[in-house]
Amino acid sequence: MLPIVSLMALWGFAAVTTASSIGDTERAKDVNAELLTPVGDFVTALQAERTAALSSDGVEGARQATDKAADALKDGINASSSDAALLDASLPERIDGLEADAGRLAALRSEASSKGAAPSTTYTKYTKVIDDAFSVIGGLTGDEGTDAASDARVVLELARAREALAQERALLAAADAAGTLSREQYALFVGAVATQRELLEPAVADLKATHQAAYQEILDGDGYARVQAVENRVRAAGPGAVSSTALAGWDTASAGVLEKLTAAETAAGTGATAKADPFGGDTLGASGIAVVLGLVGVLLSLLVSVLVGRGLIVELLDLRNSALEVAGRRLPQAMRKLHAGQGVDIDAEAPMRRLAGDELAQVGTALTAVQRAALKAASERAELLSGISGVYVSLARRSQVLLHRQLDLLDALEQRQQDPALLHELYRVDYLATRMRRHSESLLILSGIAPGRGWRDPIPLADVLRAAVAEIENAPRVQIWAVPKVSVLGGSVADVIHLLAELVENAAAFSPPSTQVQLRAARLRDGVLIEIEDSGFGMNEEALAEANRKIQSDRVDLLDAKQIGLIVVNRLRERQGLRVEVRSSPNGGVTAAVFIPEGLMRDDMPVAEGAQQGRGLAPASALIQRRGMAGA
Template sequence: MKLFRMTARLRPRSVRAKIVALLMLPIVSLMALWSFAAVTTVAAIGDTERAKDVNSELLAPVAEFVTALQAERTAAMRYAARRSETGLDELRADQQSTDDAVKALREGLNSSSSDAALIDTGLPDRLDTLEADFSGLATLRAETTGSGAKDAVTTGYTKYSTVIDHAFAVTGALTSEQGTDATSEARVVLELSRVRDAVAREQALLAAATASGTLGKEQYARFVGAVATQRELLKPAVADLKDEHRPAYEVLLKSDSYTTLAEVEDRVTDAGPGPVSAAVIQGWGSSSEAVLKGLREAETDAGTGAAAKADAFGWDTLGASGVAVVLGLVGVLLSLLVSVGVGRGLIVELLDLRNSALEVAGRRLPQAMRRLHAGQGVDIDAEAPMRRLAGDELAQVGTALTAVQRAALKAASERAELLSGISGVYVSLARRSQVLLHRQLDLLSVMERRQQEQQNHAELYDLYRVDYLATRMRRHSESLLILSGIAPGRGWRDPIALSDILRAAVAEIEDATRVQIWAAPRVSLTGGSVADVIHLLAELVENAAAFSPPSTKVELRAARLRDGILVEVEDSGFGMNEEAMADANRKIQSEKVDLLDAKQIGLIVVNRLAGRQGLRVELRQSTNGGVAAAVFIPENLIRDDMPAHHEASSDGLTPATASALIQQRRQ
């Protein structure tokens, strides 16, 4: 439930937001894919740059150190087997080369920007071991070439080879960062490095044997092992190289130097341990140097040299990912432009459609309705010209709205014509009824005067009752005129006292004796408002009497306020629920009334009268359980001067008083 509510809150509210979300979803997805390709490409560029840095700062110096140390090992073995000035000079020259390589490697380690632990978790320990080997070179040299050293050849060979193995361990850890597309696989290059070291070991062992004239059993075993390692690794490793790096090795394998090298290896192997004759090792020196040089050059081209030449922004690095990044960026931009264009056009069309609908609903249609209610004609074709059903769905929606507007105008026009006809019927019936009622009232007046002269009180009372009924009938006919929007013919020119107005209103209902009129303020109302106020109060008093028990009283009282007079009609009936009360007040206070509503026509009459005189009428719950109707008469209808003929107010309403009021209203 919480997830549903959160989703509902995040859901776009406006059409603009929904369209933007709908159009942005594929763009965001495309941008995510493009970002992934871009990040991958940038990572490849970074890997290439980092590999180049590792190659230049660490791998290349390590390879140079291994090459120098291999040469020093050969010279040290030769000098340890037979000491001579020439051998010592060669050894010192190789030692200087090794020292230079150590210095370059240390500078690379110090200037390297790569974290050794991030390259390989075991690399820091391997570098520490190699650093310890650097510090122990002096001791190693002393043990190998010192005048008192015993078994110098075996000891030197073992320790030099151990240092070289430590260097290869560092190389193996570093090759995890050497994986650029420009180089061959790091494993293959490392195997070829070990092939070159195997040849260098053969060279060192035979150099010692040549110098001493004898190849010992241990030296022979190591020589045979080096040969086996070299031959086992070389050809399979060459086959695994990239195509552009393989030719250099293939040329070397087919060269005379390598052929001679293999022949010497075979002769030494076949001869076994013991004295070394010149015939057995004939051609070894030049062939071994040439093979070592060729292996070194080919290894450099396939590994460190290729890495140094790698272009971080070249095709080998970027390749398809670079093309994907460029095409993806173009696709994102095109999608963004198309989406913005389509979305903006769609939003503009929707806004125009919304504005048009709001204009029709808020201005044009209400104005046309007001003209129709006022009895003016409306040209439907001019107000809502019909459009052809063409274009896209939005245009069709606009056409549908126009059709709805035309239907509403047509219905309102027909309703206005119907109301106009009904109003005409109301007026015709009311006029005819008024003529007959005036004649009836005149006849009743003659009969009342005759009975007064004869002092026949019983007959006179019955005539008064008939007079009440005729007066009510006349009020109902006047209601028809009021509903039709026509003012009744009756009226006063002079101000009338408020108390007389209250009595006159009570005199127009059947149960006038049930109404208790409380003392009214000594003020009068302007003559132009008297008829409407009497009629309005009569409707409210009659309604109160009709919807309350016959045994109860209806109270009519008035009070002077600062800005007008408040008249209240209160009954002790059964009351109204809140919904019925709100509906009645809406009918009384609404600016628009429905003449076709046959229910509570009296409230519609009250609405028309209150609107014409500027009165405010409201129904509310009474404190005794019934309904109280409050009528506020504004100050502009009130006069504080009392008419000279005004009689004293009373709480009751006698037949004589009622007759006097009726006679007064007939004037």
């Protein structure tokens, strides 16, 4: 947007400049039509009247022409919409003076017509009014005018040169009427000739070429040559009597030259201004072209910016959607495959793009590289976990073989031993071996493999609870309450025992040795709820939330060495479709709730006779699980 704003600023400057030129042309045309033209016509008429008044020939017609020009001047001043003070501070005063001079024409004429009126006085008063008019013209030409007209100051000099010739004509008309040229008139005549010649030819050289031709034709014409010849003869003769020979051809030649000078002056000044077109090429010029081209450039720039901007937005949206798809769907899906042990083709999941020249394409390539790096790291980690799992399985299988042999050996020793003390020690070793077997099974469970133990027939829930309690070291601390007469299906028995054993062992480990762990079961409409409650120090809300997350999460980190038992519970819960939750106990400890759905249960199973026999609760349960169930 910055280049566009800069371009619009430049275009705005050109537009303001062009509008200013158009305004100047309009103002110049208004000034020309309302003031300059009426003042010029008034000067021309007054010059003719001055000559007629001094020659006493055609005075009435000259006065009527002057009155008509004076009325037009007054109308133009009254109708002027331009503020004269803005053109020249003294211009309003000059216009008022000229208006007053026009109002005093009647008195001037009366004085000039009276007997005994001196021609020099009449000449001076008429010339004074004409000078006031030139003063107004000088103030008006302070405006810049238009490019179509020549320089206003040059045109004013030509007007003064024409006035000098008109003065010559008036002085010679007075001399011709009186038959003599006084010294005063001679001095004025010589001065007028000098002014006319000093102003006319140099000013013509400063005109525009289109306006020089008319003046050059006058200067090169026969009329102007005869005028100059008469001027030379009068200047050479000096003051005194004026002969008809000296003035031969003067009236005709001077009148013709004055008429042509007036026409050429009008064409170079007011006429050219009146014809000026505010919206034409002369006025607008290069600035008008700059405005048009600038507007086209601004519109094209805006169009290109919009198209490019929309293209960038579309590409950015595609890039954003692609990144969100990778982060929200493709990458998690690939991670789930790796977590499930399935292979992932990195080239198919995240095909590598070629590096393009476009920056957005390079960002997309970088995102793809990040995705590939994440998949590669996850794949390597999955391979590592798979390797670790294989090691777990191998170690667990070997441990199970040894532990089964050890348990068989212990069973044989227990059968032959009669000493109560030694028998008690053998039971303790039996407990340890049972726990070791559960830990081996935990390794298999974490590796995704079912443990070696299994049952074909349903097992009463009471035996399942006793078997779970038998697998912990502090079995006497666990109090089993009344159990519903239901059985667990054989395919789920091993996992339920293992899950309950992990939870019971946690309850016994994290509660004081002097307290008991309560194990209760209740029949519900759609399953069985088992609660394991301890009287320990409890857990805060954050710890409970973390434990439940590990138990219920679909994704577990096998490299997390803390609370391996909860991860084992998670795997067993997921495999059997159980619901497990840890919550605070009303007694201050922790309660672990396990819900076994109806699909894993069977009602009204008779209690096995072996479940009521044994040498105490914990040892008997251990023997039932190790002997009766292992052979099922």
